[in-house]
Amino acid sequence: MNASKSPSNQPSAASTDIKRPLLSLHNVSYHIGQQRLLSHIDIDIAVNETVSLIGPNGAGKSTLVKLILGLIEPTKGSIKAHEPLQLGYVPQRFAIPPILPLRVSDLLGQANKKRLTAKQRQFIFDNLSLTHLLSRQMLHLSGGETQRVLLARALLDKPNLLILDEPMQGLDPDTEVWLYQFIDELPDFLRCAMLVVSHDLHWVMRGSRRVICLNKHICCEGRPSELAISTEFQKLFGHHYEQPYVHQPHACEHHAPSEL
């Protein structure tokens, strides 16, 4: 994968953007019948801010993503965009029916061609090494190739909020490192807020500025250094977050503080 120079035609994003609100979830709960999937979620995401979302299996991370994407509506509470949202989404899984022919170029062709210049689109193609994949069937791509195409598909729409749901799943360690670096160092013309759902605690604690730990409610949040000493975090993930974690189902009551 290449590291060509960015064809930025926009001024650098001002650091003050980090303070400008983009999206707010206020007291959001989501139930299906009697089953409580999420409760009392308050999250503010600022323009160009990167937020990592962690939590054990079944914590409600994908449900939260669906709420932000507008695929489902909160049972309670509200979600407010402070400026028009252009969402980009890289899903955890991308299942294509075997009978559906879908070439890489067909999928990428669905992006809005007016959002970026030809040179900027080419930057994405070059850096994600896509040119040789364009005529291939999506069905026949490897996991890493599929991730690159899905990331390109999202970026070609120049999102102002990019949601990456387990972007490193199934990637080999070298590709993982490369992809982390790519999303960490997006050129100015692609800079956007990011919500990164990850099970990779090592990366989250090392590479993130702000982490939200979800377990049907927000257990704790903050900078990695703050989280590492939080009792809730230690209960959930132990002191051994540098190793792959094993969820301890007894470690959290799965109740919002106000319900305890």
Ligand SMILES: Nc1ncnc2c1ncn2[C@@H]1O[C@H](COP(=O)(O)OP(=O)(O)OP(=O)(O)O)[C@@H](O)[C@H]1O
């Ligand atoms: N449509 C649904 N109907 C009933 N239960 C659901 C539905 N969708 C999700 N759930 C349940 O809600 C809980 C949260 O699911 P969700 O997929 O949001 O968790 P997650 O944190 O993304 O998990 P994972 O890390 O395993 O991907 C799970 O117990 C799941 O079984």
